[in-house]
Amino acid sequence: MAENFITLKNVSLRFKLYSTQHRSIKETFVNVLLRRNYGRPTREVTAVNNVSLHIPHGRRLGIVGDNGAGKSSLLKVMSRIYPPTSGTIERRGFLVPLLEVGIGFNPELSGLENIFLTGAIMGFSRREMTRRVDPILEFSELRQFADTPIKYYSSGMAQRLAFSIATEIDPEILLLDEIFSVGDIHWVQKAKHRMQSLIDRSSILVLVSHQMELIERYCDWTIWMRAGQIVGEGPPSEIIPAYQASEAGVQV
Secondary structure, three states: OOOOEEEEEEEEEEEEEOOOOOOOHHHHHHHHHHOOOOOOOOEEEEEEEEEEEEEOOOOEEEEEEOOOOOHHHHHHHHOOOOOOOEEEEEEEOOEEEEOOOOOOOOOOOEHHHHHHHHHHHOOOOHHHHHHHHHHHHHHHOOHHHOOOEHHHOOHHHHHHHHHHHHHHHOOOEEEEEOOOOOOOHHHHHHHHHHHHHHHHHOOEEEEEOOOHHHHHHHOOEEEEEEOOEEEEEEOHHHHHHHHHHHHOOOOO
């Protein structure tokens, strides 16, 4: 059986920002109706800057860094949510990105309908998803809200449903971004137990978190990002202390 992997070669991701300053609500509305151009971009932001990275089969990779360092953008490039501005990405393996609360959910559809929608996006038939519905609703503890539109869910409820779908599908490659940032103690502990079981079965895990204990618990390798670049790479026992010392202003 071929081994799964993700390889990035000189990957960059840039965004153009457009200014809406000094534009009234009326002007904005008229511009949308008339499809007027908003003008030239005011500046360009580099979210990921010339990153090369190989994630082999069996790797449990943690990504640390300040807010705005490019961690989440890097995951979105890996998952092909964002195409890179330059560079190449190669990947083998069925990948599930769990990057934002309810990413890909249709807020007008019910929780049950979004289960089938998510499955369809991932390439599963309705029959294949039907047998997964009960376990998903049971684990997420949302059975009584199955017919409620997602727009009425709290962020914690949406996260529970998204996490339950992703981990029931059992991906070969799992990308997680601050997945335990929302939820009560009972849910977080329950999710952590399920995560450990999923990690044991998956071939690759990439985890972004500001909770260093999660990186230490689940990951065997760590990269440290700053301003869109990798500035450190190694075992969590080496990278996390260096990152924390840098945060505290200590010379390392």
